[in-house]
Amino acid sequence: xxxxxxxxxxxxxxxxxxxxxxxxxxxxxxxxxxxxxxxxxxxxxxxxxxxxxxxxxxxxxxxxxxxxxxxxxxxxxxxxxxxxxxxxxxxxxxxxxxxxxxxxxxxxxxxxxxxxxxxx
Numbered sequence: 185x186x187x188x189x190x191x192x193x194x195x196x197x198x199x200x201x202x203x204x205x206x207x208x209x210x211x212x213x214x215x216x217x218x219x220x221x222x223x224x225x226x227x228x229x230x231x232x233x234x235x236x237x238x239x240x241x242x243x244x245x246x247x248x249x250x251x252x253x254x255x256x257x258x259x260x261x262x263x264x265x266x267x268x269x270x271x272x273x274x275x276x277x278x279x280x281x282x283x284x285x286x287x288x289x290x291x292x293x294x295x296x297x298x299x300x301x302x303x304x
Contacts, residue, residue, distance in 0.1 A: 186236060186237050187234040187235065187236060187237060188234070188235045188236075188237060188239075190229075190231065193229050193231075193261070193271055193273060194227060194229070194273075194275070196241070196243055196261070197227075197243065197245075197257070197259050197273055197275055200243040200245050200259065201245055201257055201275070204245040204247075204257075205294075205297075208297040208298060208300070209297055210293060210294055210297045215291055215293075215294060216282070218291065219281060219282040219283060220279055220280070220281065220282060220288060220290075220291055221279075221280045221281075221282050222255065222277045222278070222279060222280070223277060223278060223280060224275055224276070224277050225254075225276050225277065225278045226274070226275070226276040227273070227274065227275045227276075228273065228274045228275075229271055229272070229273045229274075230271065230272045230273070231270075231271050232268075232269055232270055232271060232272065233268060233269075233270045233271075234270070235261070235263060235270050235271075239263050239264070240263065240264040241261055241262065241263050241264070241270070242261070242262050242263070242264070243259055243260070243261050244259065244260040244261075244262075245257055245258070245259055246258040246259075246260070247298060250295065250298065250299065251279070251290045251294065251295060251298060252289060252290055252295075253278060253279055253287050253288070253289060253290070254276055254277065254278050254279070255276070255277045255278075255279070255290070256274070256275075256276050257274070257275050257276075257277070258272075258273065258274050259271070259272065259273035259274070259275070260272060261273070279291075279294075
């Protein structure tokens with residue numbers, strides 16, 4: 185159809201979220217290696233205007249609340265040179281102990297990184 189396939193947005197959100205975490209000096213891989221996973225437990229996307237295939241997009245990732253057991257992330261998708269919003273998204277993830285497979289508190293380094301970035 186010439187448009188970005190609707191399910192791709194969740195993949196784009198994942199890449200954007202991973203880069204947001206990296207920009208705060210944190211490593212998703214190190215968190216998993218230390219025994220904490222972060223699976224998605226909820227996602228929602230509101231499609232406002234299609235994006236043409238191969239059009240460059242910017243995805244803004246926002247976190248409004250301190251993560252404890254959950255990380256709630258919000259997304260705004262725009263294209264190069266436009267202020268129009270093409271899609272809005274929300275993804276909630278839960279910190280999970282890798283061995284016990286039960287929810288756990290967010291790692292201190294994760295919370296500290298998020299709080300330090302919020303104060304900048």
